[in-house]
Amino acid sequence: MKVGTDIKYAASLIKKGKIVAMPTETVYGLAANALNAMAVARIFEMKERPTFDPLIVHISSIEQLETLFRKPISPYVYTLAEAFWPGPLTIVSTKTPEVPDLVTSGLSTVGVRMPSHPVAHQLIKQSEVPLAAPSANKFGRISPTMVSHVLKQNFKAEYILDGGISDYGIESTVVSVQENGIKILRQGAITEDDLVKYVEVLSSTDENEEVEKHAPGMLKSHYSPHKPLYIYNNENYNSFLPGTGFIIKENKDIGLPPGIKTIALSENGNMAEMAVKLFSAMHTMEDDENIKQIYIEAVPEEGIGKAIMDRVKKAAYNYMKS
Ligand code: AMP
Ligand code: MG
Numbered sequence: 001m002k003v004g005t006d007i008k009y010a011a012s013l014i015k016k017g018k019i020v021a022m023p024t025e026t027v028y029g030l031a032a033n034a035l036n037a038m039a040v041a042r043i044f045e046m047k048e049r050p051t052f053d054p055l056i057v058h059i060s061s062i063e064q065l066e067t068l069f070r071k072p073i074s075p076y077v078y079t080l081a082e083a084f085w086p087g088p089l090t091i092v093s094t095k096t097p098e099v100p101d102l103v104t105s106g107l108s109t110v111g112v113r114m115p116s117h118p119v120a121h122q123l124i125k126q127s128e129v130p131l132a133a134p135s136a137n138k139f140g141r142i143s144p145t146m147v148s149h150v151l152k153q154n155f156k157a158e159y160i161l162d163g164g165i166s167d168y169g170i171e172s173t174v175v176s177v178q179e180n181g182i183k184i185l186r187q188g189a190i191t192e193d194d195l196v197k198y199v200e201v202l203s204s205t206d207e208n209e210e211v212e213k214h215a216p217g218m219l220k221s222h223y224s225p226h227k228p229l230y231i232y233n234n235e236n237y238n239s240f241l242p243g244t245g246f247i248i249k250e251n252k253d254i255g256l257p258p259g260i261k262t263i264a265l266s267e268n269g270n271m272a273e274m275a276v277k278l279f280s281a282m283h284t285m286e287d288d289e290n291i292k293q294i295y296i297e298a299v300p301e302e303g304i305g306k307a308i309m310d311r312v313k314k315a316a317y318n319y320m321k322s
Helices: 007-015 037-047 062-068 075-084 118-127 147-151 271-287 305-319
Strands: 002-004 020-022 029-033 056-058 089-094 109-113 159-161 173-178 181-186 229-231 244-248 261-264 293-296
Touching: 007 020, 007 029, 007 118, 007 159, 020 118, 029 037, 029 118, 062 075, 062 109, 075 089, 075 173, 075 181, 147 159, 147 271, 229 305, 244 271, 261 271, 271 293, 271 305, 293 305
Parallel strands: 002 159, 020 159, 056 109, 089 173, 229 293, 244 261, 244 293
Antiparallel strands: 020 029, 089 109, 173 181
16 A cells, blocks of 8 residues: 555545545544445445445535535534534434435435544545545454554555544544434544533433444444453452553553553543554554553543543453453
8 A cells, every 4th residue: 555645646546436545633544435336335345344334424614514414404513513623523414315325324314524634624625525434444443543553454545645643543423413402422532521512412322213223333342453452450460461461541650560561541641642542552562462462441431531431342342351
């Protein structure tokens, strides 16, 4: 896969129906023309993503939104767009017929986001179409927050645009627009406390709803390294097996025995910093041949900590100790 910073070239590839990996402020995405079903099909193929998992469509202007969401568009959409776009919020609402069914996995709704990353913004603008872009990792695996994480996947994407390290490091908050408020479908950097300042947030407990069943951001296992990952549960450090890697919340001496590799998610417990480094720490542990199993410290489930723990629990799900 070629890596570079040539946005014009990347846009020309998109126009030809090709796939480009692009940086965004959340994580790196595999982007294609959202209105070209063949191009979108190649994304699913590359990611080995099941077609029941809908893609988020990325836009660079509100005019594009109006081609994707069916009219009349709920005033909540505009309120949220005004407050949080460009930024890490995906809004799900009823789609127009122009949006291919493959993008939405056959749902009548589509998830749309306006990214703030300048490279993503320019790519969408110069491509002159909305871009469908899931995270640039194989399905179920750790999301990429820098180019080296994307390269690891060995995709046959035509080009990777290098835009540095993602600012947030975890995927967008996903909300669906309802008659009398919104529901949070996936936790992210924009928290419920942020959202309630603008719209009523309804509880999201009805498991039978179509959107929720189809929101695999809600799958129990996801974002997972291919080594056992356990949430640290106050085990005695001396019981750690040889080859343990320990992802800790902050950079302080916790009296570990020698031989345990640690990665601190933050210097002093700043949660935004932890989110940025989370997937990166998992990648580093996954890539280190000497590491056989990984422990990770839980963070408080407050603010962005909710989104962090959502990812951590899903990453650890297959390795849960009974
Ligand atoms: P990503 O994994 O970042 O590509 O984001 C895709 C996720 O966004 C899906 O797994 C769903 O959780 C959510 N999503 C996208 N479109 C929809 C939709 N139409 N309805 C419900 N959730 C959606
Ligand atoms: Mg993903």
